[in-house]
Amino acid sequence: MNTAIADPRLSGRAVRRIVYTEQEIAQRVAELGEDITQAYPDGDLLVLGLLKGSFIFLSDLVRHIRRPLQIDFLVAASYGDAMISSGHVRLLYDPETDLEGKHILLVEDIVDTGRTLSLLLHLLRARNPRSLEICALLHKHVASQLRQPPRFLGFDAPNEFLVGYGLDHAENFRHLPYIASLQ
Ligand code: PRP
Numbered sequence: 001m002n003t004a005i006a007d008p009r010l011s012g013r014a015v016r017r018i019v020y021t022e023q024e025i026a027q028r029v030a031e032l033g034e035d036i037t038q039a040y041p042d043g044d045l046l047v048l049g050l051l052k053g054s055f056i057f058l059s060d061l062v063r064h065i066r067r068p069l070q071i072d073f074l075v076a077a078s079y080g081d082a083m084i085s086s087g088h089v090r091l092l093y094d095p096e097t098d099l100e101g102k103h104i105l106l107v108e109d110i111v112d113t114g115r116t117l118s119l120l121l122h123l124l125r126a127r128n129p130r131s132l133e134i135c136a137l138l139h140k141h142v143a144s145q146l147r148q149p150p151r152f153l154g155f156d157a158p159n160e161f162l163v164g165y166g167l168d169h170a171e172n173f174r175h176l177p178y179i180a181s182l183q
Contacts, residue, residue: 010173015163015180020155022177025137025165028154029057032135033064035152036105043130044102045069048095050076050116052174053109056166057137057154061107072097074106076120089119099127109166110138110157114146121148138162138179 020028047065049058051073062071075093104124108117117134124132135152140159163169164176173180 007176009176013173014183016160016183018178018180019158019160019162020165020179025154025177025179026060029060029137030064032152032154033061033066036061036135037064037066039151040067040103045105046095046097046099046102046129047071047105047107048124049073049107050109050120051093053166053168054107054137056174057109058107061135070097074120076116089116089123091123099124099129101128101130103131104129104133105152106132106134108134108136108150110140110162111136111143111146111150112140114143117143118145118147137165138167 045065045067047058047062047069049055049071058071062069072095073093074091074095077090077092106117106120106124111117111134117136121132121134133152134148134150136150137154138157139150139153139155140157142159158181160181161169162179163173163182164179166174167179168174169182
């Protein structure tokens with residue numbers, strides 16, 4: 001779209017197209033918030049955002065969840081393929097709250113290979129939560145390594161390089177209010 005190409009936030013970088021507009025995202029995030037509200041009638045709910053990508057999605061999402069909840073974040077270290085088989089992931093920031101007995105909702109901006117989520121689910125399950133579910137804004141459906149699909153999903157995303165609304169390219173473009181596909 002021409003509006004994206006003219007956007008000064010892109011510093012001249014060409015985008016192929018806007019995949020989800022600000023309005024489309026807002027509408028879908030509100031629906032997800034309603035779904036999540038309905039899905040957790042009781043118990044302690046801890047919303048865990050995986051940094052950095054989820055920070056905008058999470059902050060919009062929780063304002064549409066109409067029940068008590070707490071928020072914390074995860075920062076996971078990224079390792080090579082050798083870590084996949086061992087099933088370990090190291091947390092650079094670990095939630096301060098106890099997860100035991102709580103509903104844990106892990107919030108992710110995008111599921112690509114599924115590697116990040118697979119490793120984190122393994123780690124979080126060991127802490128005996130009451131339940132453990134994923135809320136992802138985008139899912140490319142190329143994930144071969146993810147056995148537990150997101151219970152709450154915003155959009156089935158095209159297999160393109162997406163930026164904006166938290167998603168980056170070399171740490172740029174996270175602040176775009178829409179999601180675009182880079183050239
Ligand atoms: C991106 C994205 C997801 C992950 C998805 O994070 O935010 O967390 O990759 O890819 P996967 O399904 O193949 O594991 P990244 O490691 O780029 O860090 P960021 O969240 O700080 O951008």
